[in-house]
Amino acid sequence: MADSHDSPVAISQALRAEGLGKRVPLPTGELTILDGVGFTIAKGEAVAIVGASGSGKSTLLSLLAGLDVPSEGRVLLDGEALSALDEDGRARVRGEKVGFVFQSFQLLPSLTALENVMLPLELRGDDDAEGPARAILSLVGLGERLGHYPRQLSGGEQQRVALARAFVTRPAVLFADEPTGNLDTTTGQAIVELLFRLNRESGTTLVLVTHDERLAARCGRILRLDGGRLVSA
């Protein structure tokens, strides 16, 4: 049987989870975090993953983004089977096709705003990292703060740098993990607007993990997790 990424249907899929499970051994037995999760996300789609604490949202995100490997099942990202790759192979895929936005920004404190945005381009070996980085920082309204270090920026500004860093590689899929979790309501609102605007303009597939039902509602589709199982897709 041919791999699904060879079929025309697969090519229009940004992300496909097939029977994903994650178990971790404990002294008292095995703990199942995710169990038989499967779905497909089409290119350009915006999907929210919601669920209570401990429902397995973050684990699912880790598996989808290739940060972790499933105990069973597989993930196809832009047609590529992540579980067939080693850690460096998955890192390459992330560098080429994936963007991330974290709740706690995760900017490198030793690099300036500009350098932080240039980093993913440099890591994948682009010759001109500075031009696109400058452009996108202007786009998120930080054209004047290129030389500032993260500690010199407010939370909202740091998240804008993080958005710029996520979009600068023009990723096929953008994963956002509680992107407004560390921000006040007004700033969070502004960041959400910016996120959706950039997503729209770049045609990126968006996978967003959140507690916030209102934010989830802005996505075209909601995947709801409960006790490690997908209860609605």
Next chain:
Amino acid sequence: MNRTVLAWRQLRRDLASGDVRILLAAIVLAVMAVTSVSFITDRAERALALEANRLLGGDAVVRGDAPIEGALRAAAAAPGLQVTETLSFPSMVRAGEALRLGEMKALGEGFPLRGAFRLLDPATGGERDADGVPEPGTLWLSRAGADLLGAKVGDAIGVGNSELTLAALVVQEPDAALDYFNTAPRVFINLADVPATGLVQEGSRIGYRLVVAGESGAVEQFTSFAKENLGRGQRLETAGDARPEIRRALDRADRFLGLAALVSVVLAAVAVAMAARRHSARHLQGSAVMRCLGASQGTLVAIHAGELLLLGLMGCSAGVALAFGLQWAVADWLMAALKLSIPGAGWRPVLEGFGVGLTVLLAFGVPPVLALRRVPALRVLRRDLDSTEPSAWLVALAGLSGLALLLWWKAGSAEVGSAMLLGILGTLAVLAGLAWALIAVLKRVRSRLRGPWRYGLANVSRRAGASIAQVSALGLGLMALLLLTFVRTDLLDRWRNALPADAPNRFIVNVQPDQVAPVREFLAGQGVVGPVLYPMIRARLLEVNGKAVSGDSFPEERGRARRMAEREFNLSQVESLRADNEVTAGQFWTGVPASPELSVEEEFAETLGWKLGDEVTFDIAGSRFSGRVTSLRKVDWESFRPNFFVVASPGSLDGFSGSHITAVKVPAERTRFTADLVAAYPNLSVVDVDAVLDQVRGTVEQVSTVVEAVFYFSLAAGVLVLLAAVSASQDERLLEGGVMRVLGGSRRQLRWAQVSEFSAIGLLSGLVAAIAATVLAGVIADLAFDLPWTANPRLAATGAAVGTLAALVAGLFATRGVVNTPPSVTLRELQG
């Protein structure tokens, strides 16, 4: 629950998780550095105490620069005492074609009265104690001396006018001197053979020793009599003050090496301070929870300080044990160097080790940990609450007091200790300043680099404080090693090369008056033009301006003047002033003055308080000789020509007997010069300047090897500071590494980022060390060797290479977890 049990449990957990390993390593290193030095000097001192009698060759010895006769000799013949004597002097020794300047020792019957010579038995290849002294007509050679001459038992060895048969090789002599500068063959002959050698003549420099041993009462009587009746130039040595030169050397070695070892202690202390801060940061949350659960401040202090104390005891024990192993390994070497059989070590070094380890821990480790008691319980809810940083002043005060205490103790005086503390702090401050400047340069450079390289260098400049600490600590260790290497090789070579091309390369000593003309002829035949033979007349100071002068005329603190006034020194007479002498006061004679005039080297005159116009009287072999000081001279001692503190005007010393000395430049092609000269005139001593310089070099090599070993501890401590700094930033590094992996960075790219960071740290340390070492070497070159300052690019390159390598290996080792932990795990664990 018992607080000690709680502390012990916490220590076990921390050890298992690796949290306190650097703290432990720093204490082990500090203790090991100090204790190994202490063990070695302690053992040597014990050897000295145990073998004092053997080292003297008797129970009491009178030394003198003239035969010991009269009342002292009569007292030595008292009932209950045995007596013998020895003579020592330099002489050429010939074995076939080989010729060396040797140290002769003529032994009277019965020597040594205590201890024995240890001889190599040619029949069995084993060792045995000698029954007595060499039979007349035979001699013994030190084993090293025989190797040097290529002589074996049974060979005929030429000494002066005599040919004696080599009867045995000496492995150990009872009263061997600790003389690093003496690698000349040691030759032992029977006292009865001395006259036939013709080596003891007028003006020869001979050391006489009268050795007594016997019942303790009789020896005591003899020593108290001798003390009262010592003649000029005579010295009494008893078992209690045996071998003052060894004692002094040991004392100096103990102080110097001890202080050198403290450099590593200071660096280890920096590592302890850093590691303790990280330790307390890691325990912040746990302490807050314990406070919530009702733990009192006292309980927290008991647990954390108790844990540190247990850790300290563990570290001290390990350090002491390692030092014990290390000194065991070098004991053989030490035994050979000191020519002693050394006993086991005592408890003092162990106590010292524990003292140093616990002091460092108390002064540097405890303040941040004590601050944990103030952690607010509210921190359980609000992680941003942080009031546990100890006062910077308190930390600095505790640290400095601890350091001052250690230095004071090791230096033996508050003054030297403070100077040393200021010296180390000053050096560290200068190194830190240099590091700061270089890091600022680095900050500019990094914007031109890409990806992992830029990230690595950015880390250096962002954690500037930690980087400065790492660079200066590694730099200090490296600087000490570089400086040592530089002085040992470069400076000595440059000094040697800086000697003028026409500088004499042979000194010819002990030329008797009737040999002056034939020796001059011999020299002319060897292509040596116009040699000047200077008379050398041994004299002792009697009076200045009619007032009797002896050592006692000078106060205790003017030791050099006391010695000068006591001992014999050489007078000479010259017609005119040589180019290497310059008159600084008065007028040098022209022609032959009516009455004897003296020209005196200016420092010598200053030491003894002589002024122009003073009338100075000497005793020359029982006759009086007086002259007036008419000029003072400055002498270029490095001209390698015979120079004298006091020279007299022509003719004034004519009636006095003495020997002559000359220094000549022998053309390199005259390879048989020394052999032919000594064959014709066996009593002459020929000093080969090249051989002397080789000896100096050999000595410096030997001494610096020991110091170098101690400085390796400093380098290791520098590396520990680096590890402590890396460990302090480990959480950040893990998180950043995780983010880079998430953004698509490969393991290799992360490794490159680390390579760039640690190469930069190492390179900066190397540069800082090279700059500081070059400047210091320049100062030494200028002050000690009188050479112009020149930079040494090789030194900088070596420093940079060693620094980079040390930092790279240590840094990559310490950060291996950052690369190997999957990004999801890192983010989950540290994101909170």
